[in-house]
Amino acid sequence: MDLHELPLTPAASPDAPPVTFKLIGIGGGGSNALARLPLPSLEGLDTAIIDTDRKALAQHTSPAEKHLLAPALRGGLSTGGDPELGRETAEAAREQLAPLATGADIIFLSVALGGGTGGGVAPLVAELATENNALVIAFATLPFSFEGSRRVRQAEESLVELRRACDAVITLPNDLLLQQTTDTESVTDALRRADEWMLRGVHSIYSILRRPSLINLDLASLRRAFVSRGGKTLYALGHGAGENIITQTLESLKMCPLLHIAETARKVDHLIVNIIAGSAITLPQINDLMSVISAQYGRDAHVLMGTSISDDQPDAIQVCVIGTTDVGTRPRPVRAATPAADNANVETNVQQPAPKGKKTVIKTKGPANQDQEEFTFAGADQQRGTFENSDLNLFEDQDLDRPTYLRKGIKIQL
Amino acid sequence: MAKNFKIIAGVEIGTSKITVLVGELTSRNLTIIGKSECQSAGVMKGVIIDAKAASNAVHTALEGAEKSAHIPIDEVILAQTGMHLQGFKTDAIVNVSSASNTVSSTDIQTACQIALSKQLPENRTIVHEIRRPFRLDGQIIANPLNIRGNRLEANYWIVHGDTNTVTNSIYIIQGYNLPILDLGLASLASGSMVTTPEDRHHGVLAIDIGAGTTDYVLYRNGAAHVTGVVPVGGNHVTNDLMLGLRTTPGQAETIKTRHGRATLHCRDKTTKVWLNGDHGIGDRPIPLQSIEQIISARISEIFEIVRKKLDIDYTPENTPAGIVLTGGTSKLEGIVDAASKAFESTARLGEFPPHILEQLRAPGYATALGLLFTGASAARGQLPPKKGGIWGLFNR
Numbered sequence: 001m002d003l004h005e006l007p008l009t010p011a012a013s014p015d016a017p018p019v020t021f022k023l024i025g026i027g028g029g030g031s032n033a034l035a036r037l038p039l040p041s042l043e044g045l046d047t048a049i050i051d052t053d054r055k056a057l058a059q060h061t062s063p064a065e066k067h068l069l070a071p072a073l074r075g076g077l078s079t080g081g082d083p084e085l086g087r088e089t090a091e092a093a094r095e096q097l098a099p100l101a102t103g104a105d106i107i108f109l110s111v112a113l114g115g116g117t118g119g120g121v122a123p124l125v126a127e128l129a130t131e132n133n134a135l136v137i138a139f140a141t142l143p144f145s146f147e148g149s150r151r152v153r154q155a156e157e158s159l160v161e162l163r164r165a166c167d168a169v170i171t172l173p174n175d176l177l178l179q180q181t182t183d184t185e186s187v188t189d190a191l192r193r194a195d196e197w198m199l200r201g202v203h204s205i206y207s208i209l210r211r212p213s214l215i216n217l218d219l220a221s222l223r224r225a226f227v228s229r230g231g232k233t234l235y236a237l238g239h240g241a242g243e244n245i246i247t248q249t250l251e252s253l254k255m256c257p258l259l260h261i262a263e264t265a266r267k268v269d270h271l272i273v274n275i276i277a278g279s280a281i282t283l284p285q286i287n288d289l290m291s292v293i294s295a296q297y298g299r300d301a302h303v304l305m306g307t308s309i310s311d312d313q314p315d316a317i318q319v320c321v322i323g324t325t326d327v328g329t330r331p332r333p334v335r336a337a338t339p340a341a342d343n344a345n346v347e348t349n350v351q352q353p354a355p356k357g358k359k360t361v362i363k364t365k366g367p368a369n370q371d372q373e374e375f376t377f378a379g380a381d382q383q384r385g386t387f388e389n390s391d392l393n394l395f396e397d398q399d400l401d402r403p404t405y406l407r408k409g410i411k412i413q414l
Numbered sequence: 415m416a417k418n419f420k421i422i423a424g425v426e427i428g429t430s431k432i433t434v435l436v437g438e439l440t441s442r443n444l445t446i447i448g449k450s451e452c453q454s455a456g457v458m459k460g461v462i463i464d465a466k467a468a469s470n471a472v473h474t475a476l477e478g479a480e481k482s483a484h485i486p487i488d489e490v491i492l493a494q495t496g497m498h499l500q501g502f503k504t505d506a507i508v509n510v511s512s513a514s515n516t517v518s519s520t521d522i523q524t525a526c527q528i529a530l531s532k533q534l535p536e537n538r539t540i541v542h543e544i545r546r547p548f549r550l551d552g553q554i555i556a557n558p559l560n561i562r563g564n565r566l567e568a569n570y571w572i573v574h575g576d577t578n579t580v581t582n583s584i585y586i587i588q589g590y591n592l593p594i595l596d597l598g599l600a601s602l603a604s605g606s607m608v609t610t611p612e613d614r615h616h617g618v619l620a621i622d623i624g625a626g627t628t629d630y631v632l633y634r635n636g637a638a639h640v641t642g643v644v645p646v647g648g649n650h651v652t653n654d655l656m657l658g659l660r661t662t663p664g665q666a667e668t669i670k671t672r673h674g675r676a677t678l679h680c681r682d683k684t685t686k687v688w689l690n691g692d693h694g695i696g697d698r699p700i701p702l703q704s705i706e707q708i709i710s711a712r713i714s715e716i717f718e719i720v721r722k723k724l725d726i727d728y729t730p731e732n733t734p735a736g737i738v739l740t741g742g743t744s745k746l747e748g749i750v751d752a753a754s755k756a757f758e759s760t761a762r763l764g765e766f767p768p769h770i771l772e773q774l775r776a777p778g779y780a781t782a783l784g785l786l787f788t789g790a791s792a793a794r795g796q797l798p799p800k801k802g803g804i805w806g807l808f809n810r
Contacts, residue, residue: 254660255660383657384653385657386663387458387653390459393645393646395644400644401650403653403658403708404711405708405712412708413683413703414659414704
């Protein structure tokens with residue numbers, strides 16, 4: 001075989017079947033986001049919507065499969081923002097959820113935390129998917145501060161559970177969304193922007209694995225990056241075009257509202273960088289981009305990079321950076337290798353008398369217990385800066401350590 | 415050899431700085447004879463989180479203070495702040511016992527004792543007991559002794575703190591082999607320096623915005639009425655700037671001191687200031703308006719919280735002497751206007767009484783000065799020793 005005929009993508013090689021994806025929208029907010037997504041028809045990406053609310057489900061016109069959760073128990077009604085009900089419903093609908101969480105190598109969850117269904121069901125779906133040996137990456141929207149302290153608290157509780165169950169959780173705090181909007185932008189447009197953040201994440205990982213690209217990544221190396229779960233996930237997007245394209249891209253990456261964290265917290269152990277660039281990009285340019293990104297975000301990091309050429313915009317660059325941190329040194333329990341143990345765990349989960357919902361989940365999670373302390377500040381963690389490791393500073397249920405302008409929705413122009 | 419003076423030191427273990435002032439106390443007056451200031455460490459939001467680092471810093475400051483005063487310190491008055499402090503009011507009413515209906519000293523003592531007999535929850539220690547003026551048949555009487563009346567009312571504002579947090583700070587001073595003469599509330603100490611007796615008589619609110627905490631005290635009828643701590647200060651302003659403008663903590667601090675303003679002044683979105691000002695690599699223009707938006711949001715929130723915490727105790731009407739600001743963060747441009755707006759009253763920066771030396775007239779010294787001056791009377795042994803509380807812990 002001539003060198004020039006070597007297959008360029010793993011997808012083309014006969015022994016490796018193409019990676020399959022599934023995007024599941026859970027609960028009201030999660031499925032809304034999914035339904036709003038202008039999903040380009042990506043081959044190998046299935047979509048599904050799970051909700052308890054028959055009416056809400058019926059409204060969606062998206063081509064995704066729709067699943068009404070536990071109609072017998074909930075009667076097609078929503079959980080009314082009660083996470084307790086959400087969890088109960090999830091447990092009751094375990095049988096129904098199990099097949100949904102199969103059939104894909106990578107499962108993306110789209111969920112809005114703070115309500116009932118999303119927060120209750122998503123951790124279970126993630127757990128089931130993990131049992132099926134899928135890589136689970138969740139995009140979790142956190143409520144606006146103005147939605148009230150109750151929702152914020154519920155969201156943080158759910159986030160802790162979700163972090164335990166998923167390989168990576170990318171949080172999209174709605175408060176940050178306000179920072180992105182302009183005065184004249186409508187609500188729908190603003191929300192669409194949040195969806196776009198999610199879309200670009202999905203798209204980046206998809207294109208890393210499925211698109212023919214210059215520098216390739218495979219599923220195994222991606223899994224390696226998500227080897228330790230429960231930690232925070234760094235997520236940032238940037239783009240640039242025209243002259244000074246590299247500087248522009250880096251600047252826009254730095255200013256990404258999702259990077260609302262202290263400089264020190266930006267350093268991660270594993271970096272996944274996806275670059276989608278026009279055909280005009282040069283190797284020195286990629287080199288410049290990558291060396292700055294790894295210096296800025298990596299702490300002696302393991303860098304995974306995927307680059308693909310897209311001729312939609314010949315002189316533009318889009319960068320998506322996903323970073324994960326090893327929590328402690330304990331790798332996650334090997335999955336699928338010990339299905340028996342896993343099942344046993346599940347069984348006890350069901351049989352336990354279950355005093356109160358939240359505790360059940362924590363207790364049955366055996367090994368995860370050790371990490372419990374580390375997640376005390378889940379949720380707000382990305383916006384506390386130098387106060388990251390200090391006690392919550394609560395006044396009227398707001399954490400005063402988080403910037404005032406964020407909590408009050410004052411837009412800061414940069 | 416009994417000396418006829420005592421060397422006392424007012425120590426404030428602050429979030430950004432440790433301040434020690436040394437005073438020579440005679441039976442007549444108090445003279446400041448030494449001072450020392452050093453960078454704080456291991457303190458966050460007014461509370462010691464790293465005892466070792468804090469201890470080293472405090473000991474350096476104490477050493478410097480003794481050097482500057484050329485005499486060893488005898489005793490220390492230590493400021494207390496932090497969100498663990500809480501206050502409550504307590505009162506007791508006694509019927510005047512004597513047949514002639516004149517108040518006896520026993521009546522006063524009984525009323526005070528009953529008012530102070532309230533049990534604290536576990537792990538809480540009394541930091542300060544502030545006696546509000548006595549009331550005799552509902553009338554405010556500063557000294558009711560031998561005055562005719564039926565019902566004597568004693569009122570207290572009691573501030574208590576987490577025992578561990580309080581003892582941590584005490585251990586640090588004791589680690590330098592110095593006894594603690596008294597604990598002082600940071601709010602009360604600085605408030606007593608920047609307000610005049612007339613202000614306090616009419617009603618005034620003194621707010622000390624430091625790096626880690628905001629301490630406030632509301633005076634009424636010549637005495638402290640309510641005190642409180644909001645664990646938010648100048649460091650939060652810096653943190654907000656750092657996050658909002660994506661800078662390093664150092665750059666944010668520079669921006670705060672160089673361009674910071676507590677009110678929205680710049681209406682023009684295009685006015686920009688340089689991040690570092692050196693036009694070097696990494697320097698970039700930042701909209702001045704954004705800086706002001708971030709700071710003003712934080713500062714007005716601090717004032718709003720203070721006002722909310724004071725609740726019905728504060729109204730512009732019952733605080734005619736207005737708001738007095740002090741503390742490091744009060745150096746922020748426009749902060750007086752922000753306070754005036756939030757409290758719907760007049761506001762001004764705190765000024766020191768004329769007897770304070772020129773070089774000590776900085777907002778950062780208010781607390782340490784106040785500790786010495788308010789503590790002086792206790793040091794002269796004019797007040798009876800307190801019962802229970804922290805003293806029960808350490809005098810055993």
